[in-house]
Amino acid sequence: KEKAYVKAWGAFQYGDKKPVLEKRLLKTSAIECQAATGPTQKRRGEALAVVLQLRIKEELVEDFLKVMTACVMASRSEPGCLRYDMLRDTEDPCKFVTYEVFATQEAWENHREQPHVKDWGAFQYGPEKPVLSKSLTKATPLPLPSRGPSSARAM
Numbered sequence: 001k002e003k004a005y006v007k008a009w010g011a012f013q014y015g016d017k018k019p020v021l022e023k024r025l026l027k028t029s030a031i032e033c034q035a036a037t038g039p040t041q042k043r044r045g046e047a048l049a050v051v052l053q054l055r056i057k058e059e060l061v062e063d064f065l066k067v068m069t070a071c072v073m074a075s076r077s078e079p080g081c082l083r084y085d086m087l088r089d090t091e092d093p094c095k096f097v098t099y100e101v102f103a104t105q106e107a108w109e110n111h112r113e114q115p116h117v118k119d120w121g122a123f124q125y126g127p128e129k130p131v132l133s134k135s136l137t138k139a140t141p142l143p144l145p146s147r148g149p150s151s152a153r154a155m
Helices: 004-013 058-076 105-112 115-124 149-154
Strands: 027-030 048-056 083-087 095-102 129-139
Touching: 048 058, 048 105, 058 083, 058 095, 058 115, 095 105
Parallel strands: none
Antiparallel strands: 027 083, 048 095, 048 129, 083 095
């Protein structure tokens, strides 16, 4: 908390104007899946990020992990999938977050038609109704500068 950027963020969010209307801290750990490979996105303005937050019935977590791991692995090899991460809450083992980034809206729409995504849909809407809560957010990734040697020293 002694870093300049942490102090600047604190001053901003807790300052006189109180600009942050809602904030939620998610403590997660990554679920190991094969590393994504492929071309990097050049035009970030076209990209689409999708954040899915889920709470799964405790007795169906292992089944969920099997279905979603297969979905993540297959999705990462799709054309236009730039990133696909799956995270598990460190305090509640039934809560999960996926973070997906697609090069374009069209790539995301194509992703939704893939067999592995249909398998996830069949599981999620199946007779056992494993999903207790779900939140989906679509966003445009911001073109922030990459962290180079000079910015690493400033932190």
